[in-house]
Amino acid sequence: MSAQHAGRGLVVLLTDFGLADQYVGQMKGALARVSPDLCVIDLSHEVAPYNIVQGAYFLAASWRHFPERSVFMGIVDPGVGTPRRAVAVRAEKRWFVGPDNGLLTLVLAHDAPDTEAYLITGKAQGSSQTFHGRDVFAPVAARLALGEAPETLADHIRHEGLLRAQWSVPREAPGGIVAHVLHADRFGNCTLNLDIDTWWPKLRGRDGLALAHPRHEPLIACETYGVLPGGCVGLLPGSQGFLELAVNRGSARARLGLSPGSLARIVQAESQGLPTARKIPGDTI
Amino acid sequence: MSAQHAGRGLVVLLTDFGLADQYVGQMKGALARVSPDLCVIDLSHEVAPYNIVQGAYFLAASWRHFPERSVFMGIVDPGVGTPRRAVAVRAEKRWFVGPDNGLLTLVLAHDAPDTEAYLITGKAQGSSQTFHGRDVFAPVAARLALGEAPETLADHIRHEGLLRAQWSVPREAPGGIVAHVLHADRFGNCTLNLDIDTWWPKLRGRDGLALAHPRHEPLIACETYGVLPGGCVGLLPGSQGFLELAVNRGSARARLGLSPGSLARIVQAESQGLPTARKIPGDTI
Amino acid sequence: MSAQHAGRGLVVLLTDFGLADQYVGQMKGALARVSPDLCVIDLSHEVAPYNIVQGAYFLAASWRHFPERSVFMGIVDPGVGTPRRAVAVRAEKRWFVGPDNGLLTLVLAHDAPDTEAYLITGKAQGSSQTFHGRDVFAPVAARLALGEAPETLADHIRHEGLLRAQWSVPREAPGGIVAHVLHADRFGNCTLNLDIDTWWPKLRGRDGLALAHPRHEPLIACETYGVLPGGCVGLLPGSQGFLELAVNRGSARARLGLSPGSLARIVQAESQGLPTARKIPGDTI
Numbered sequence: 001m002s003a004q005h006a007g008r009g010l011v012v013l014l015t016d017f018g019l020a021d022q023y024v025g026q027m028k029g030a031l032a033r034v035s036p037d038l039c040v041i042d043l044s045h046e047v048a049p050y051n052i053v054q055g056a057y058f059l060a061a062s063w064r065h066f067p068e069r070s071v072f073m074g075i076v077d078p079g080v081g082t083p084r085r086a087v088a089v090r091a092e093k094r095w096f097v098g099p100d101n102g103l104l105t106l107v108l109a110h111d112a113p114d115t116e117a118y119l120i121t122g123k124a125q126g127s128s129q130t131f132h133g134r135d136v137f138a139p140v141a142a143r144l145a146l147g148e149a150p151e152t153l154a155d156h157i158r159h160e161g162l163l164r165a166q167w168s169v170p171r172e173a174p175g176g177i178v179a180h181v182l183h184a185d186r187f188g189n190c191t192l193n194l195d196i197d198t199w200w201p202k203l204r205g206r207d208g209l210a211l212a213h214p215r216h217e218p219l220i221a222c223e224t225y226g227v228l229p230g231g232c233v234g235l236l237p238g239s240q241g242f243l244e245l246a247v248n249r250g251s252a253r254a255r256l257g258l259s260p261g262s263l264a265r266i267v268q269a270e271s272q273g274l275p276t277a278r279k280i281p282g283d284t285i
Numbered sequence: 286m287s288a289q290h291a292g293r294g295l296v297v298l299l300t301d302f303g304l305a306d307q308y309v310g311q312m313k314g315a316l317a318r319v320s321p322d323l324c325v326i327d328l329s330h331e332v333a334p335y336n337i338v339q340g341a342y343f344l345a346a347s348w349r350h351f352p353e354r355s356v357f358m359g360i361v362d363p364g365v366g367t368p369r370r371a372v373a374v375r376a377e378k379r380w381f382v383g384p385d386n387g388l389l390t391l392v393l394a395h396d397a398p399d400t401e402a403y404l405i406t407g408k409a410q411g412s413s414q415t416f417h418g419r420d421v422f423a424p425v426a427a428r429l430a431l432g433e434a435p436e437t438l439a440d441h442i443r444h445e446g447l448l449r450a451q452w453s454v455p456r457e458a459p460g461g462i463v464a465h466v467l468h469a470d471r472f473g474n475c476t477l478n479l480d481i482d483t484w485w486p487k488l489r490g491r492d493g494l495a496l497a498h499p500r501h502e503p504l505i506a507c508e509t510y511g512v513l514p515g516g517c518v519g520l521l522p523g524s525q526g527f528l529e530l531a532v533n534r535g536s537a538r539a540r541l542g543l544s545p546g547s548l549a550r551i552v553q554a555e556s557q558g559l560p561t562a563r564k565i566p567g568d569t570i
Numbered sequence: 571m572s573a574q575h576a577g578r579g580l581v582v583l584l585t586d587f588g589l590a591d592q593y594v595g596q597m598k599g600a601l602a603r604v605s606p607d608l609c610v611i612d613l614s615h616e617v618a619p620y621n622i623v624q625g626a627y628f629l630a631a632s633w634r635h636f637p638e639r640s641v642f643m644g645i646v647d648p649g650v651g652t653p654r655r656a657v658a659v660r661a662e663k664r665w666f667v668g669p670d671n672g673l674l675t676l677v678l679a680h681d682a683p684d685t686e687a688y689l690i691t692g693k694a695q696g697s698s699q700t701f702h703g704r705d706v707f708a709p710v711a712a713r714l715a716l717g718e719a720p721e722t723l724a725d726h727i728r729h730e731g732l733l734r735a736q737w738s739v740p741r742e743a744p745g746g747i748v749a750h751v752l753h754a755d756r757f758g759n760c761t762l763n764l765d766i767d768t769w770w771p772k773l774r775g776r777d778g779l780a781l782a783h784p785r786h787e788p789l790i791a792c793e794t795y796g797v798l799p800g801g802c803v804g805l806l807p808g809s810q811g812f813l814e815l816a817v818n819r820g821s822a823r824a825r826l827g828l829s830p831g832s833l834a835r836i837v838q839a840e841s842q843g844l845p846t847a848r849k850i851p852g853d854t855i
Contacts, residue, residue: 065419
């Protein structure tokens with residue numbers, strides 16, 4: 001990482017604090033106390049309370065859309081006040097600051113060669129025991145964004161010891177694929193923990209796919225919402241790096257009864273005696 | 286437009302994405318990848334999904350409160366993935382970037398002499414087919430905000446061909462005025478598509494106005510909420526450039542059963558045998 | 571206040587406008603018209619409509635977490651359009667701009683020696699009668715944040731005459747302490763108007779505390795959520811400068827039926843024949 005920065009430092013915030021309370025504002029105040037010249041961007045503060053899976057997905061789907069050297073503060077922290085570790089992790093040419101509780105599972109999944117980890121031990125002066133986002137993580141994130149060396153802020157540790165959650169790995173079995181719903185968005189699209197690079201080549205254009213759990217429903221593997229026939233459920237690459245279940249101008253969440261954390265089982269319908277949907281002619285790239 | 290900018294470039298965001306998902310954050314990441322020094326302001330991300338009328342109103346009510354050369358990204362885009370055009374429009378000394386689907390109807394209503402239109406044709410490298418806000422519109426908006434010439438980003442087209450929606454025009458007839466509700470705000474005030482400059486001179490201080498649809502209700506045409514007698518419905522110029530229906534410390538939306546897109550018919554009550562409300566003494570400017 | 575600023579000027583926004591409407595965006599536009607180089611931070615826009623108590627708490631809990639010279643715009647203004655005064659107040663080395671309606675009660679409670687008050691009299695050119703946040707307060711706040719002298723923007727008045735609301739003072743009586751709930755947050759924690767510096771030394775580590783109103787419930791006075799036994803209600807210093815009622819990983823709001831503005835009476839249970847909770851062994855500092 002070069003000592004020179006193009007433009008001002010950038011901090012990206014992800015929390016489960018919501019926007020109604022004063023907590024996010026106070027974190028931004030703590031960043032501004034280090035430097036009011038930082039660029040601070042909200043990724044989301046509406047992660048469901050304590051929902052590490054959803055937070056992990058937001059980070060994994062988003063980091064590549066921010067400049068290199070961006071510092072992500074990911075504060076979804078059900079264990080605050082317990083001995084869970086506070087870490088700063090370098091990966092994918094960005095920084096990730098927050099609790100070591102699995103929130104970085106999907107970011108770390110690609111084993112980026114630049115991965116390094118640091119343990120944040122210093123407690124901010126006068127810090128409370130209950131608001132680490134403002135008192136512990138924000139000062140570290142701000143200083144990393146300004147280009148300070150991590151060694152001056154935290155202690156180097158082995159990155160292999162960072163917590164990686166098991167829900168992140170879909171299971172492939174003769175009976176089908178068992179995936180997790182990572183997120184259901186405002187429009188009802190349901191993102192699965194099936195990353196496009198790994199799974200789309202196996203599923204794209206395949207006839208006779210179906211959802212077998214939680215409901216029986218034919219699936220059409222297609223590239224865009226627009227080509228989905230009305231009322232059909234699609235399995236699409238979407239724009240977030242993971243496959244999505246979607247209904248054209250409808251809600252897959254409502255239609256299929258899915259929510260973040262739900263299991264979804266995808267099968268080859270012919271082998272299950274399930275109803276099937278045919279491939280759309282010409283729906284390939 | 287001068288090549289010199291006073292202060293940093295400014296991008297104003299209007300979408301129907303909501304703030305719970307990661308989408309707005311990713312758009313801001315795409316802007317920061319062009320330049321982290323831009324000033325980025327959220328106008329609103331809570332436009333009702335696909336509600337072009339409401340989005341058009343937010344833009345029309347707001348552009349004059351931002352500096353000249355501001356770039357508005359208006360992304361309410363039910364037709365994403367279909368052949369609707371992507372455009373950058375200069376009008377009223379600002380830029381407006383988004384789909385050509387009627388969202389600019391009210392901004393274009395004054396036929397500003399500086400109006401120009403450009404067709405955005407280049408697809409961003411590696412862009413998805415479903416998230417044009419991040420992959421197509423944000424890079425163009427950022428570069429316009431930095432002062433780049435539009436010709437380097439898009440192709441000049443005739444601005445007379447931009448889509449203008451019919452709902453924007455109220456109808457005046459012997460039986461009264463037929464208007465549309467553009468928006469109902471947090472406080473229950475309902476904005477009509479009656480711009481103040483055209484309609485307030487005709488209605489200000491008039492006795493015996495009444496709402497005839499969707500409910501029968503006397504209306505008091507007055508300048509401020511404060512002078513409205515308790516429980517009465519007012520027709521006021523408000524602060525947004527359009528006339529509003531309001532109840533002092535109450536909700537006109539709840540009282541009248543209105544919502545964005547509703548029709549509202551205003552009549553001269555004497556001619557309809559409707560109950561009337563008298564002008565407030567001294568309520569003139 | 572020195573003429574020199576370290577970094578750019580900072581404006582912090584607190585309103586009851588919500589984020590769905592275009593109002594907050596327009597206020598930021600008005601700030602950007604003075605200077606797009608300001609740093610503008612949202613403290614919260616989800617103060618309950620017209621709830622001055624909650625707004626006063628957000629300001630009091632937050633100002634110390636922002637840099638000196640920050641300018642807070644606090645716009646919770648049920649009296650807009652009536653003759654309530656518009657003021658700019660210097661206190662605690664920050665500025666506070668807004669209506670003089672009690673919103674600054676808790677900020678002023680410490681009688682900071684630097685307190686000064688100014689009356690905002692000039693009306694912005696073309697200002698509406700209903701949106702003072704955008705048309706009156708924003709230009710003044712922006713200019714103060716840029717370091718302009720207050721005398722050029724407003725008239726010096728006696729700060730002793732600023733409105734201080736009576737709800738801010740808890741009552742201590744032989745039968746117990748009568749406090750108000752200032753806020754109930756996303757996690758259900760209920761903040762009381764008992765500032766830590768005054769009240770925690772009196773309550774910390776005391777055996778046999780109980781809530782006597784609105785429900786009978788033993789209270790454990792402890793330092794952190796983590797040490798609270800499951801299902802017990804704690805009275806804690808928290809991170810906001812005021813004592814909080816909390817349930818470990820549960821909602822004190824739901825458990826106790828509290829909401830902003832509620833009365834809460836805390837008693838020494840032995841003297842009331844109420845059930846008691848024992849001190850947690852070792853729970854002292």
